Amino acid sequence: MADVCSDEQKAKFKAAHTTATAYLDSALKAARTMPTGGAKSRPDKFAALAQQTFGNAVDTEAVKTHLQAMSAEIGALTSLRVNTEGTTRQNPVVCNPSKETYDCTKNFAGGEWTGLKRLFLCPSFFGLNTVQSALVVIHESVHIAGISQKDDVYFHSRLAHELPLISASTAASNPDTLTSFVYRLATGNKFQKTVLPEPIQDRFVGDFSDAQQAFLRQSLAWAEAKLDVTLTALNEIQTNDGGGQAGRLLRSSDLSAKLGIDFESISGLTEAGQAALTSAIERLEAAYIALSSRVQFRRPPASPPPAEGALSTAGIPVAWRGSAFMIDPDYIQGSSAFNFASVLADAVLRGEHRWDEEISPMAQLLELMMGTDTKGRDLLPRR
Missing domain, CATH: 3.40.390.10 (Collagenase (Catalytic Domain))
Structure with missing residues (x-):
């Protein structure tokens, strides 16, 4: 009852x-x-x-x-x-x-x-x-x-x-x-599996140093946090028909046009804007689910010819294949885990991230929305 x-x-x-x-x-x-x-x-x-x-x-x-x-x-x-x-x-x-x-x-x-x-x-x-x-x-x-x-x-x-x-x-x-x-x-105990779920244990296949593994784990943590904050912000926009702090931030950004999330001149979202927003939420939710699960990190192949119908990973520093990242560890040198998180999210959203490209508008949205609430601001790296 x-x-x-x-x-x-x-x-x-x-x-x-x-x-x-x-x-x-x-x-x-x-x-x-x-x-x-x-x-x-x-x-x-x-x-x-x-x-x-x-x-x-x-x-x-x-x-x-x-x-x-x-x-x-x-x-x-x-x-x-x-x-x-x-x-x-x-x-x-x-x-x-x-x-x-x-x-x-x-x-x-x-x-x-x-x-x-x-x-x-x-x-x-x-x-x-x-x-x-x-x-x-x-x-x-x-x-x-x-x-x-x-x-x-x-x-x-x-x-x-x-x-x-x-x-x-x-x-x-x-x-x-x-x-x-x-x-x-x-x-005096640490958490045991019988008490609460164990933390995610990601797998590294190939020659990744301890420092590189730690960096990639931290980058994944940031990617999860950015996706979570962004989904909260977009759901707020959807609930308020384009209003609220997150809505005002998106409306003043060129990302709204790039993503097709159109606003009326005075009132809220257009019908097309609502549909584009729903699509963005669905894509980000799929990425969040993928990155909230155990993933693998693998070095890319030396550049053999790709199998028929497959995408080549030659020259692509980060590619996403199912539940695994194909990643060139040299690409992470000089980057911060906070910034590299958006590269990982970009690879999941697009299937790959190329050397010569900016992160996609969808991944740029993660950067924009990190400042929309207390959680996003507090999660910013300590200087």
């Missing part, structure tokens, strides 16, 4: 709630015993793990404040709240929500950070083990506490494991990164 918790579901949530509370209590205990006044007589476990998790520039006091807010919200999940009008009382934990209340299609749970600050538990939540479900509760407490209303990176994404790429302030408010920190601080 929608919005109603069965006795079995109540018991599972109670176990998850107890474990989540224990993890946060342990993390806060470590925070309270941090050396103060420059004391260095013993290692500072909290600060050391915070720097490892969020980056060297992390504000440990801000992290402590976040954990205290998360703990308070998790504690409140056992009580009833009064709505803004004060006329009804409702349990903030909602099981099996109706689609009109919360869409469970792709989620274990959801946190509402306005009004009642409810926690929605989807049917899939109750199929998790106790540790997994406790981590979901901790994750949602970040949303409910208002620390972050969205998810910048997830455990299994490449960006989550390339933390020097994102700002310490972004990492320190990202729900999955905070959850990872609490879990590791409380248990």
Whole structure:
């Protein structure tokens, strides 16, 4: 029954709630015993793990404040709240929500950070083990506490494991990164496959140095981030019929004409512009799905004659073949991972990227949209 918790579901949530509370209590205990006044007589476990998790520039006091807010919200999940009008009382934990209340299609749970600050538990939540479900509760407490209303990176994404790429302030408010920190601080464990999905392990075939492999992994992380930000921006444009910050930015750029995303002189998008926007979203979604999965990197062939009906890779520094990049490692010298990410995205969108060509208008769109929201700005490389 929608919005109603069965006795079995109540018991599972109670176990998850107890474990989540224990993890946060342990993390806060470590925070309270941090050396103060420059004391260095013993290692500072909290600060050391915070720097490892969020980056060297992390504000440990801000992290402590976040954990205290998360703990308070998790504690409140056992009580009833009064709505803004004060006329009804409702349990903030909602099981099996109706689609009109919360869409469970792709989620274990959801946190509402306005009004009642409810926690929605989807049917899939109750199929998790106790540790997994406790981590979901901790994750949602970040949303409910208002620390972050969205998810910048997830455990299994490449960006989550390339933390020097994102700002310490972004990492320190990202729900999955905070959850990872609490879990590791409380248990001393890294995430195991039985807890949450393992990070993507890309494959390198041929002679790629360690530095080249690290560079390409970072470039893929940036490509995922750019595609994610751009898709968010384009969906905003579509929802607002060309309006909003992203719409104004695209309208003032020559990319709207290059991509056929036409605007009316006064109102929103033309009919043709709407169709072109929908097509762009579909192409970028396909590229995002491709790059969010495991990929291979291979060196291009020495330049044998191509098989009949196949594209030659001779002279092409980056080509995309199914789930594999054919790439000339010499081409990445002197580039930054942030910039090279657009080259990889361009190769996926077009099938290849040539020496003598600029990135396509579609790939240029990724660069344009990175500045449309807080996530995009915070993900820009630290100087």
